[in-house]
Amino acid sequence: MNVGPDIAALGSLIGDPARARMLTALLSGKALTPSELAVEAGVTVQTASFHLGKLAGAGLTQQQKQGRHRYYSLADDDVADVLVAMEGLAAKRGHTRTRTGPKDPDLRKARVCYNHLAGTLGVHMFDSLLARQYLAAEAENLELTDAGRAFVTGLGIDLEPLAKSRRPLCKACLDWSARRTHLAGALGTAFLDRFFALGWAERQSASRVVAFSDNGAARFFSDFPNEAS
Amino acid sequence: MNVGPDIAALGSLIGDPARARMLTALLSGKALTPSELAVEAGVTVQTASFHLGKLAGAGLTQQQKQGRHRYYSLADDDVADVLVAMEGLAAKRGHTRTRTGPKDPDLRKARVCYNHLAGTLGVHMFDSLLARQYLAAEAENLELTDAGRAFVTGLGIDLEPLAKSRRPLCKACLDWSARRTHLAGALGTAFLDRFFALGWAERQSASRVVAFSDNGAARFFSDFPNEAS
DNA sequence: TTCATACTTCGATATTAATCTAAGCATAAA
């Protein structure tokens, strides 16, 4: 059977610890420079450059030159999806990197899953949307209800451009920390962007942590109530 | 950032060509012995055993002792999902294994995607179900219509047990050969099983090829008509 | 122009891991 897609090459690319850390860092959705990624991966800049060459060559990342900086980001959503799927499986099998740092609890609370909110708060939001029947779920199929449309619009999100995009509006995403579903898709992205725009939260340096301010968290919980959680 | 699921370990496991070939072979959904997998991977039985030890240790496969045979299969649907997702990404990036064998066209026509039908015929069936409004699709959400229920039942598939299972009934799957969506989920599995039961097609040796008989193919196209394709 | 910064390429090294031969174990058949 020497036919078919070469998943070995893909696996091998992700299989190197340094590259895996880089890709994970890029799952923050931000474009990062080789030097930043080197720190993230715990290797020298030369080594990082070597790895980035491989990743770019395989089409997993794209780069943008800006002056003497070179910004690397994931090539597209497909790459992010595969990485998230792998994170989910790895977590399910209990294969977590053991060195738990101080950022661990923050990460579990609220983090970026490429372009939407994950972690405890992500799950909380998802549950709230379901409980208030803003979101209808049947099996894995998610749909925004009429009441949901009103709510989303009330939050200041314009649904028009989202509906026009080819991305699915609502998508379920399951990731590692809380083994629960949360909202991805165009709407998931719009929510997170809105939180940033409203000043409720901000991205933290090069990590995937989403830092909510006290005030922002209060607004979040008031807009997404859920007595169950 | 030394926290989070260890996707490097997972990638590294899939990253070895021999292991990747084994896993791909197991995507046929069948349980295979180390000797069969060794042939599939193009290595000696000892090497295969070495690899299987790693895969099992990581929880990617499960084995069942039966006499002096040992049957290996994928641990669960989660593993299959990740592999299929990786196949999709690898194919999109044009990373296909170049040595095209004689089985290639057969594979593209009809093959097993873990437990449902993929390839040209899989896409054809999906399009037919959509065109006749047996299946309603909105973005990535799939739903079986009332007419669809009647059709499925008429084909001799009992929907009762499928509805009870925790697996989603309809799921969209995108895989490599035809870059098009086809039907996965409990219903996708039920369809394929039914084709085998009706004698329309049979599995081919240890490969993922689904071989339709002339008669079976005729029945297939008559039951799933689609002038468009 | 000269210096500094960001990044890439080169060359050498060292570690890792896949592979095979050979031997050992377990089950089934004779």
Add this chain to the structure above:
DNA sequence: TTTATGCTTAGATTAATATCGAAGTATGAA
């Protein structure tokens, strides 16, 4: 019990590759 088959473990070898230091290139600042 003996023999054959299927599989695993052990040991040695080889090949791949991640890594770093050093040198080279490009852009921006002084």
